[in-house]
Amino acid sequence: MQAIKQTHFNFEGQTAYYKGKVRDVYTIADKYLVMVVSDRISAFDVVLPEPIPYKGQVLNQIAATFLKATSDIVPNWVVSVPDPSVTIGKMCEPFKVEMVIRGYLAGHAAREYAAGKRTLCGVTLPEGLKENDKLPDPIITPTTKASVGHDEDISREDILAKGIVSEEDYIQLERYTRALFARGTEIAAKRGLILVDTKYEFGKADGQIYLIDEIHTPDSSRYFYSEGYEERQQKGEAQKQLSKEFVRKWLIENGFQGKDGQVVPVMTPEIVNSISERYIELYEQITGESFVKPDDEHVLQRVEKAVKKALETL
Known part of the structure; x- marks a missing residue:
C-alpha cells in the first residue's frame, strides 16, 4: 500500500513551506495555501515512525465534507479539493x-x-x-x-x-x-x-x-x-x-506514552494495516459514504500532478 510519509514538492509561485505533525503546507504567491494531508500519525505529541495508508485521505475528505455542509453558516477557506489528500485554500491570518x-x-x-x-x-x-x-x-x-x-x-x-x-x-x-x-x-x-x-x-x-x-x-x-x-x-x-483513542490505547498497552526514555513499539505491517482499516471505518461511519481507495500508479506523482493542474486555474 502506498502512503504519504513526506512531500518535497516545488510548485510554481511557491513562497513558503511548512511541515506540521501531519500536514505539509505550501504557500503560493502569499495568497493561497496548498495543504497536503500526509499519512503521518501522531500520538502523545510524537509523530510515529510508520505512516498509515489512507489516513490523510480520510481526514481530508471528512473535513471537505463538513466544510461544504456548513458553508451556509460561515464562509470557509477552501478554494478546491483537487486530490483526495489535498485541499487548496485562501491564505488567512x-x-x-x-x-x-x-x-x-x-x-x-x-x-x-x-x-x-x-x-x-x-x-x-x-x-x-x-x-x-x-x-x-x-x-x-x-x-x-x-x-x-x-x-x-x-x-x-x-x-x-x-x-x-x-x-x-x-x-x-x-x-x-x-x-x-x-x-x-x-x-x-x-x-x-x-x-x-x-x-x-x-x-x-x-x-x-x-x-x-x-x-x-x-x-x-x-x-x-x-x-x-x-x-x-x-x-x-x-x-x-x-476517535483515534484506539491508537493511544495500543501504545499505552505496549509501554509508550511519549515520556522520556520510552520507545515507540514496533509497528508491524499488521498493526499499520489494522490502524488503516480503523480510519476507513471512521470515515464511513462519520460521512455515511463508502470509502474509495484511489487507483493510482504512484501516490506522490498523483498528488503533484493534481496540485499543478489546480494551480493553473487560480
Whole structure:
C-alpha cells in the first residue's frame, strides 16, 4: 500500500513551506495555501515512525465534507479539493485562539472536574456531574494557540482584556462556533453518533472571517456512539468512542506514552494495516459514504500532478 510519509514538492509561485505533525503546507504567491494531508500519525505529541495508508485521505475528505455542509453558516477557506489528500485554500491570518466547544463532560474537562475545579475557561459547571454526562448547554472553552509547547486554557474575559481578539470579532467567533456545533451535532445524530466536543479555527482575510483548517474529523473531535450511551452512563461504564483513542490505547498497552526514555513499539505491517482499516471505518461511519481507495500508479506523482493542474486555474 502506498502512503504519504513526506512531500518535497516545488510548485510554481511557491513562497513558503511548512511541515506540521501531519500536514505539509505550501504557500503560493502569499495568497493561497496548498495543504497536503500526509499519512503521518501522531500520538502523545510524537509523530510515529510508520505512516498509515489512507489516513490523510480520510481526514481530508471528512473535513471537505463538513466544510461544504456548513458553508451556509460561515464562509470557509477552501478554494478546491483537487486530490483526495489535498485541499487548496485562501491564505488567512489565523486568530490566536482555538474555539473549543463541549456538549459533554469528557476528556480534559472531565479531568479538570475530577480534580475539583468547577470553573473551566471562566465557565462555571454545575455540581454532581459524572464523566461523559451531557452538559446542561454546550460550553465554549477556548485555548491559546501555542507556537511552542501545549495550548493553554483561556477565558473569554482574558482574551478580550489582553486584546488577543477584538470584542466584535470574538462575539462573531462564538456565534459561528455554536452554529457549527449545532449543525455537526445534527449530522452526527443521523449517523448514530454523538458529537461530544470539537474545536474550530478561524482566520481573517480582507476584513472577512473564515473558517479554516479541518472540522469534525476524528483528529479534532470526539464522538460517542448513540446506541447504548444512556445504559453505559447509568452503569458507569466507558463510552464507545469514535476517535483515534484506539491508537493511544495500543501504545499505552505496549509501554509508550511519549515520556522520556520510552520507545515507540514496533509497528508491524499488521498493526499499520489494522490502524488503516480503523480510519476507513471512521470515515464511513462519520460521512455515511463508502470509502474509495484511489487507483493510482504512484501516490506522490498523483498528488503533484493534481496540485499543478489546480494551480493553473487560480
